[in-house]
Structure formats: structure tokens, C-alpha cells
Amino acid sequence: MSTPPHPLRELWDDFSRNRGAVTGLVIVCGLVLLALFADVIAPHSAIEQYRDATLMPPAWQEGGNSRFLLGTDPVGRDVLSRLIHGSRLSLLIGTVAVSLSLGLGIALGLLAGFFRGITEIAIMRLMDIMLALPSLLLAVAVVAILGPGLINAMYAISIVLLPHYARLTRAAVIGEMAKDYVSASRIAGAGTLRLMFNCVLPNCAAPLIVQATLGFSAAILDAAALGFLGLGAQPPTPEWGSMLASALEFIQSAWWVVTFPGLAILISVLAFNLMGDGLRDALDPKLKQ
Amino acid sequence: MFGFLLRRAGLVVPTFLGITLLVFSLIHMIPGNAVEALSGEHGMDPARYSRLVHEFGLDQPLYVQYFDYLGKLLKGDLGFSIVTHEPVVREFLTLFPATLELSFCAMLLALIIGLPAGILAALKRNTFLDYSVMGVSLTGYSMPIFWWALLLILLFSVTLGWTPVSGRIDILFDLPPVTGFMLVDSLLSGELGAFRSALSHLILPTIALGTIPLAVIARMTRSAMLEVLREDYVRTARAKGLSRLRVIAIHALRNALIPVVTVIGLQVGTLLAGAILTETIFSWPGIGKWLVEAIHRRDYPVVQGGILLSASIIILVNLSVDVLYGVINPRIRRSS
Numbered sequence: 001m002s003t004p005p006h007p008l009r010e011l012w013d014d015f016s017r018n019r020g021a022v023t024g025l026v027i028v029c030g031l032v033l034l035a036l037f038a039d040v041i042a043p044h045s046a047i048e049q050y051r052d053a054t055l056m057p058p059a060w061q062e063g064g065n066s067r068f069l070l071g072t073d074p075v076g077r078d079v080l081s082r083l084i085h086g087s088r089l090s091l092l093i094g095t096v097a098v099s100l101s102l103g104l105g106i107a108l109g110l111l112a113g114f115f116r117g118i119t120e121i122a123i124m125r126l127m128d129i130m131l132a133l134p135s136l137l138l139a140v141a142v143v144a145i146l147g148p149g150l151i152n153a154m155y156a157i158s159i160v161l162l163p164h165y166a167r168l169t170r171a172a173v174i175g176e177m178a179k180d181y182v183s184a185s186r187i188a189g190a191g192t193l194r195l196m197f198n199c200v201l202p203n204c205a206a207p208l209i210v211q212a213t214l215g216f217s218a219a220i221l222d223a224a225a226l227g228f229l230g231l232g233a234q235p236p237t238p239e240w241g242s243m244l245a246s247a248l249e250f251i252q253s254a255w256w257v258v259t260f261p262g263l264a265i266l267i268s269v270l271a272f273n274l275m276g277d278g279l280r281d282a283l284d285p286k287l288k289q
Numbered sequence: 290m291f292g293f294l295l296r297r298a299g300l301v302v303p304t305f306l307g308i309t310l311l312v313f314s315l316i317h318m319i320p321g322n323a324v325e326a327l328s329g330e331h332g333m334d335p336a337r338y339s340r341l342v343h344e345f346g347l348d349q350p351l352y353v354q355y356f357d358y359l360g361k362l363l364k365g366d367l368g369f370s371i372v373t374h375e376p377v378v379r380e381f382l383t384l385f386p387a388t389l390e391l392s393f394c395a396m397l398l399a400l401i402i403g404l405p406a407g408i409l410a411a412l413k414r415n416t417f418l419d420y421s422v423m424g425v426s427l428t429g430y431s432m433p434i435f436w437w438a439l440l441l442i443l444l445f446s447v448t449l450g451w452t453p454v455s456g457r458i459d460i461l462f463d464l465p466p467v468t469g470f471m472l473v474d475s476l477l478s479g480e481l482g483a484f485r486s487a488l489s490h491l492i493l494p495t496i497a498l499g500t501i502p503l504a505v506i507a508r509m510t511r512s513a514m515l516e517v518l519r520e521d522y523v524r525t526a527r528a529k530g531l532s533r534l535r536v537i538a539i540h541a542l543r544n545a546l547i548p549v550v551t552v553i554g555l556q557v558g559t560l561l562a563g564a565i566l567t568e569t570i571f572s573w574p575g576i577g578k579w580l581v582e583a584i585h586r587r588d589y590p591v592v593q594g595g596i597l598l599s600a601s602i603i604i605l606v607n608l609s610v611d612v613l614y615g616v617i618n619p620r621i622r623r624s625s
Contacts, residue, residue, distance in 0.1 A: 020427075129307035132607070133600050134562035141311075144584045144592050145318045221433055225566055228435045229581055244436060251439060252447050259443075262436025269431040277427075 014282035021278020027271035035088040043069070044078035046085035046238040051076050055254050071256040073247060079256060082238035083264050089150070089239045090268060093223040094216040096154045101161035102212055108162075109169025110196050113177065124170065127163035135160045139222050143231045150239065153232035157219045164211055172204025206283040213279055217272035224265045240265045290615075297611050301604055308604075312597045313358050316589055323347055326589045329371030367594035372586055377594035381576060386469025387457060388568070388575030392560040394491055395499035399556070403503040404549070407510025411518065412537065422507060429504030435566045438497035442570075445493060452489050455572035459486040498567045502556040509552045513545040520544075547618060554610030558603045 005013070015021055034041060044050075050068075054076040057064045064071065070080040112123040130138060142156035173196075176182060182199050190199070226232030227241025235246055240261040247257035316323050324341050325331055333341070342348050346357050361367070367377040410422035446454045457471045458464070462483040464474050472491070475483035517523065518541055526536045564577035572578070576595060583591035 125303055125307065129304050129311065132304050132308065132558075132604055133596075134558035134603065136562035136565055137558075137596065137599060140565065140580065140584065141315070141592075141596050144589075144596075145315055147320065217431065221431075224433055225435060228433075228566070229569060231581075231584065241433075241435075244439070248439075251443060255443060258436075258439050262433055262439065265433045265436060266428070266431060269433070270428060273427060273431050 011282050015278050018278040018281060020274045021282075024271040024274030024276075024278060027267060028275055031087050031091060031268055031271070034084055035091045038084050038088050042078075042081035042084040043067075044081040046082045047077065047236045049076045050078070055250065055257070057254070058256050070260050071254070073243070073257050074250055074254075077236075079260055082243060083240070083260060086238045086240045086243065086261070086264065087268070089233065089237065090220045090223065090265075093150075093154055093157065094219040094272075097157040097161060097219040097223075098212050098215045100154075100158035101215065102165050102208065104158070105162050105165025106169050106201070106208070108166040110173060110201070112166065113170040113173025113200075114192060114196060120170070123166065127166050130159070130163045131167075135218065135222060136225055139226060140229070140231065143226060148226075148231045148234065150233040150237060153223055153226045156226070157222050160222065161215045161218060164215070165208065168207050168211055169204065172207060173200050176200045176203050210276055210280040210283060213272055213276035217269040217276065220265065220272070221269050293615050294612060297608060297615070301608050304604055305601065308597060308600045309359060309362065310355070312593045313355050315593055315596075317351075319589070326587065327368075327371075329588070362597075367597070368590035370583075370591045371588045372583075372591075377590055378598075380579065380591070381594065381598050383469070384574060384576050384579050387471070387573060388561070388564050388577060390470045390472065391491070391494055391498060391567070391573060391575060392557075392564060394495040395560060395563075396502060396553070396556065398495055398499035399502035399506050400553070403506030404510055407507040408514055408537075408542070408545075410507070410511045411514035414515065419511075422511070426504040426507045429500045430508070432500055432504075434497050434500060434563055435570055437500060438493070438567060438570045441493045441497060452493050453486075457487065457490050457573060458483065459490075462486060494567050494571045494573055497570070498560060498563045501559055501563060502553075505552060505556060505559075506549065510545065510549050513548045514541065517541045517545045547614075550614065551610060554607055557606045561599050561603060 004010075015025075050072060053065065053068065053072050055074055056068050056072040056076075058071040059066045059069050061071075068078050068080070070078075070083070072078055073082070108123050108127075112120040133141070138160050139153070139156040142159055143152055146152035146155060177200065182195065185195060185199050223232055223239070224241030224244075227239045227243075228245045230242070230245060233239035233242045235242060243261040244258065247254070247261070251258050316326060319326055324338060324345065324347060325333075327345050328341055330337075330341075346354050349357070365378055367381075369376055370380060373380065406422050406426070410419045413419050442454055445452045453459070458475065462475070462478075462480065464471075464478050464483060467474050467477055471487040472484065475487045520541075523536060523541055526540045527533070531540075561577070564573075564575055565581055566577070567573065568575045568578035569581055576599065580592065580595040580599075582588075583595060
């Protein structure tokens with residue numbers, strides 16, 4: 001008699017059958033490595049200005065120099081090094097924003113799901129109001145209050161992501177609470193906290209994991225958009241969105257300062273989206289088509 | 290039907306009040322002094338300061354201030370811009386047609402391409418065509434549209450010189466604003482050149498803004514279509530000898546479109562958010578650019594009013610979609 005495969009093994013089997021998802025995972029791992037070892041990998045510092053080499057084209061173009069593979073920006077900083085260091089910021093923003101909003105969202109969702117009535121109405125109404133505003137508009141509103149900056153952009157994005165997690169958690173809690181095993185634990189004397197964290201939460205983790213992965217892509221995209229508008233990271237921080245903004249006036253003369261930062265944003269966002277889609281299909285058999 | 294309308298409208302009221310509360314508290318949450326933020330003046334003498342405190346009602350308890358604010362809202366008074374000293378509502382109304390025109394064109398583009406692409410992908414499921422449509426749509430969905438806009442400018446304006454880089458119309462044409470919609474106004478002026486100019490200014494912003502809705506609509510149409518094609522009544526329709534085209538166009542599509550309509554409604558929020566970026570890049574004189582500039586200039590009355598008005602529009606559109614949904618589908622009308 002054969003034993004059923006371990007759940008994680010099964011998840012990996014389902015996940016790895018999806019070529020796009022695996023590609024996404026590989027890119028994300030690559031990004032994480034880049035971010036961790038940015039100091040070693042990047043050929044130059046992210047902020048050092050080589051005044052004798054401003055706006056130098058990429059190495060393969062005429063006038064390019066193999067010292068600066070992807071060329072230099074208007075003040076002579078190496079574009080490749082700035083992109084590599086920028087991956088640190090994007091992943092940091094993603095991690096902080098997703099963790100903050102996930103933690104707070106789970107807490108609010110659990111509260112709303114366990115203590116129905118006025119608590120639930122108050123929390124869910126607030127979440128509805130936040131969802132009524134499009135994500136970038138809400139982020140812009142929060143930055144208008146807190147003031148521009150990288151840290152404030154992270155808070156703004158956390159607030160934007162928050163309602164999704166709160167709603168998911170609440171819905172999962174309500175669904176789970178109706179099941180017999182939860183009633184059984186309650187009758188056996190389990191307290192509310194134990195019910196919350198031992199019974200209910202592990203069983204509604206799947207949609208939260210998927211949403212958190214997709215949250216990463218939303219966070220990277222919104223942070224770049226805020227940086228681009230001058231409301232996020234401020235120069236000379238090598239954040240991809242603000243790199244684009246500062247290159248704007250050179251769009252006619254130097255295509256590389258505009259092209260590469262955007263490509264970096266697109267690839268990272270795409271990778272997280274591919275991974276999120278793959279995880280959703282693997283975790284939720286109902287969605288498999 | 291009337292009861293349904295009333296119930297749905299009732300649901301909107303708390304959301305709207307919540308947003309007024311958020312916008313009202315904005316002025317008290319920003320770091321620094323509310324009087325200076327509202328007047329735009331700094332280092333004023335104590336006499337003027339206390340006069341302004343009284344004028345803005347900041348010496349009243351918060352709840353009184355809030356109800357005053359609501360009262361003014363109901364009269365359509367959203368305060369004055371610190372920079373231009375114009376009423377915020379008037380500025381909004383002047384700029385809104387530009388955003389509306391752009392958003393409308395973007396949505397039109399998204400529908401014209403997105404719907405057929407989604408339907409084709411569903412019909413040719415698991416073929417090269419399907420994979421291409423889905424791949425392109427996932428890329429579009431992940432696209433930082435501010436970068437996409439720059440690439441479009443780089444290719445079509447800088448390299449090929451086909452389209453202008455910014456603005457709504459060539460400065461040579463000085464058109465009297467009749468409707469506020471440049472395409473209509475230029476047609477009314479009778480100058481063909483003006484219309485052509487307005488159209489060429491509109492193309493790139495439309496593509497940039499329409500990309501994400503297009504990707505979302507294509508994906509949604511495909512999955513809704515796949516769902517419907519599996520239904521028994523589709524098989525029955527085929528079995529009783531109806532042509533494939535007829536079954537797809539009449540039996541399947543009509544039902545597949547129901548979830549797509551919801552998604553279209555939700556995209557209005559995406560369009561307004563995207564307008565913030567697109568308008569900034571193309572110097573399109575709409576409310577997105579206005580809002581970003583107001584934040585940079587610390588023009589708080591404009592920030593407050595702009596956020597409130599954009600949010601209200603989104604709420605209203607979502608309400609209309611909800612209602613429309615009930616009109617199309619009687620089951621929803623009865624169950625809610």
C-alpha cells in the first residue's frame with residue numbers, strides 16, 4: 001500500500017507543473033540573491049558619480065565602455081549598479097509593506113470574524129471605504145498626509161494592501177467557524193485565542209499566501225509609481241521609480257537611462273504575478289481549469 | 290425595482306460619509322499647523338492668525354467643524370485653492386472633461402481589443418493564440434504604465450516623430466471650450482486640422498492608460514467564456530443544430546458578459562488612478578496631474594477636494610454598475 005505524498009511535496013508537484021510559475025520563482029530567487037549580495041555583485045557604488053563618464057551608452061553601443069555595462073546616468077553613476085542596489089529597495093518595500101499589512105489585516109480579520117456585531121460592522125465598513133479608493137489614489141492621499149519619502153511610501157502601501165487581507169481572513173474565519181472540528185474544540189474547552197491561532201488561521205493560510213505573493217507585485221509597482229511622481233523615495237536613492245523620474249528629461253538623447261529601470265520593475269512585478277498565479281492554482285484545486 | 294435601487298443607494302451613504310471623514314481629518318493629520326496649511330501663509334502676525342483660526346472655524350470643537358464641513362459640501366463649497374484662489378469645485382469642473390475624455394477613449398480601446406482577444410483565446414484554448422493572448426495580457430497587467438508611456442513616447446514621438454509628446458492640442462489652435470472635450474470642440478470649430486491635432490495628441494495617452502484595463506478585460510472575458518462554454522445549454526444549443534457562430538455569439542457571449550460588466554465597472558477606479566500617472570507624463574491638463582501638483586505645492590484644499598470628488602465619482606460608478614447589474618439580471622435584484 002502506498003502512502004499519500006506529503007502535502008508540501010504535493011504542492012510542489014502541482015506548482016512545478018506550471019512553467020510560468022517556476023520561471024517566476026527562479027526570477028524571484030535571483031532578485032533575492034541580487035539584493036542580498038548587492039555590494040559584492042554591483043561593479044560600482046550606487047551613488048558614486050564618475051564626472052568624466054556622464055550619459056555613457058551601454059557597452060555594446062558605439063561610445064560605450066565595458067566598465068559601465070548598461071551605461072551611466074546624467075551625473076555619471078553606473079546604471080547597472082544602481083539597478084542592482086535598487087532591487088534591495090524594491091524587495092525591502094515589498095517585504096515591509098506586505099508584512100505590516102498582512103499582520104494588521106489578519107488581526108482585524110480575526111477580530112471581525114470572531115466578534116461579530118458592531119466590531120465586525122465597524123472594521124468591515126472601514127475596509128470598504130479603503131477599497132472604494134483606487135490603490136494609487138489612496139497611497140497618494142496617505143503620502144499627502146505623511147509627506148513624501150521612502151518610509152512613508154511603505155506605510156502608504158501597507159494601508160493600501162490592508163483591506164484585502166482583512167476581508168480574506170474574515171471570510172475564511174466565518175467559513176471555518178461553521179465546521180464541526182471548531183465546535184468540537186470549543187466544546188473541549190479551547191479558548192478564543194487558541195481557536196484563532198491553532199484551528200482557524202492555519203486552515204485559511206492558503207488564500208493569504210497567494211494574496212501576499214500578489215501583494216508583493218502591487219507593492220513594488222505602487223512604490224515605483226510613487227517614486228516616479230516624486231512622492232516616494234527621494235534622490236539619490238537608487239529606487240527604480242525615482243530613477244525613471246530623474247531620467248525623464250534625457251529621454252530624447254539617452255534611451256538607456258529610461259529603458260532599464262522600467263524593465264527591472266516590469267520583470268520583478270511579472271515574476272511575483274506569475275508565482276502568485278501558480279501558487280493559487282496549486283493551493284486551490286477548485287480554481288484549476 | 291424601486292426598493293432595490295433604494296437599498297443599493299443606502300449602502301453607499303456610509304462609505305461616502307467615511308470618505309468625507311477621512312478627507313476632513315486629512316487637514317488635522319498633516320504635520321504642522323492647520324491654519325498655515327489652509328491659508329498657505331507662514332509666519333503671520335498673531336492678530337491675523339487668530340482671525341484666520343476663527344474664519345476657518347478651527348476654534349470650534351472637532352465635531353462642529355466636521356458638521357460645518359459637511360454643510361458646506363452639501364452647498365457645493367469645497368474651499369479655495371491656496372495657489373490660484375479659485376474655488377476648488379470650479380477648478381475640478383474645468384479639468385474633469387480632459388480626464389473623462391482620456392478615460393473614455395482608454396476604456397473604448399480596452400473593450401475593442403480586450404473583448405475579442407478574450408473570446409478568441411477561450412475558443413482556441415490551449416493553442417499558440419491562447420498562450421500569446423494570456424502572455425501579453427499578463428505582461429500588460431504587470432506593466433508599470435508610467436514606463437510604458439515613456440517607451441511609447443520614445444518610439445512614436447522621438448524616433449518616428451508620428452505623435453506629439455504632450456498636451457491636448459497644438460498651441461496653434463485656440464479653441465473656445467464649449468464641451469471641454471477636445472475632440473468634440475475641435476469638430477465644432479470646423480477646422481479639420483484642429484481635430485486631427487487633438488486626435489494625434491490623444492493616441493499615446495489612450496494606449497498607456499488603456500493597457501491595464503485591456504489586460505484585465507481580456508483575462509476576465511476568457512475565463513468567463515470558458516466557464517459558459519462548458520454549460521449544458523451551450524451543448525444543447527449545438528446539439529439541436531444551431532451554428533457554432535450563433536451559439537457563441539448569442540447563447541454563450543451574453544452570459545459570459547455578466548461578470549465582465551462588473552470588471553469594467555471596477556476598472557473605472559484603475560483608470561482614475563492611472564490618470565494620475567498618465568496625465569503627469571503627457572502634461573495632460575486633467576485632475577490626475579492637478580492632484581499631484583497640489584500635493585507638491587501643499588495646496589491642501591485642492592488635495593482634500595480632489596480626493597473627495599474622485600472617490601465620489603468611483604462610488605457613483607460602482608453604484609450604477611450594481612444597479613445595472615440588477616437590471617440585466619433579475620436574480621440579483623430579488624436576492625439582495
